[in-house]
Amino acid sequence: MSETLNLTRNQELVLKALLHSQGPLSAYQILDELRGEGLRAPLQIYRALDKLRDRKLVHRIETLNAFVACSCHADHAGETVAFAICEACGKVEEFSDEALQKRIGAWTREHDFLPARTTLEIKGLCAACH
Amino acid sequence: MSETLNLTRNQELVLKALLHSQGPLSAYQILDELRGEGLRAPLQIYRALDKLRDRKLVHRIETLNAFVACSCHADHAGETVAFAICEACGKVEEFSDEALQKRIGAWTREHDFLPARTTLEIKGLCAACH
DNA sequence: CTCCGATATGTTATGACATTACATTTATGT
């Protein structure tokens, strides 16, 4: 699977670290996990993350300064991706809500604002934690 | 006006710095503006910001690591506050959309997620910049 | 008024997150 993605060694290592994690990881946490593989500097992680984010294989959680592997079931074409973040167990659920996007689109049209990227992060307690 | 808010000296200085600014300011930018008033350390700014944020007089823009004075026309009671951020001129428009909140509420109910705080930031170009 | 607890302040040091700059290596297409 990763083979078909033509990832470089560093990119593949970073992606696997995120896939194996239960929750979001900071760049420095990823680095610590990959020191055994020979990675030493933060920049090696950030560069891999940048490429993975370009390809929507990884997302950044702005409110946590951390990263998650994409768990999208559908495609990312033009979608606004949102996250529900449990403050108890740390799990992050990625989702994309059609109606929500429509509402955001309605606001931007009404206010003549040309949107480029939308960040939507909801913090609270997941079903298992309340 | 600020007098009726019973702000301390540092809080009032920080709030005024944000009110006089055209766009969001980082804590360190605020500090630089207030060195003339005798402030020297980042913590003095962060402490004032914390109090101002508690009282919803200031909001943090997560995607910019920066802060803005509240420009809310209505009250903040239970509202989700959102921001439209112009990437050309830097202006930030604060808003609160009832329908949007309803949609977010619908998603969280459907997924049995108990929301605490929502962050919604839209980056793009404002009416004046496109 | 005096004491006391709560809140705010001042200062230094440190921790956490991210990028610049530059040299080197590896992949790709002609």
Next chain:
DNA sequence: ACATAAATGTAATGTCATAACATATCGGAG
């Protein structure tokens, strides 16, 4: 084989935020 673009390695630095501790100010109970 060569030229070019992409990726990597490394060190230093920049930016954002908090910990720890000492001091000062405010406000109410006695």
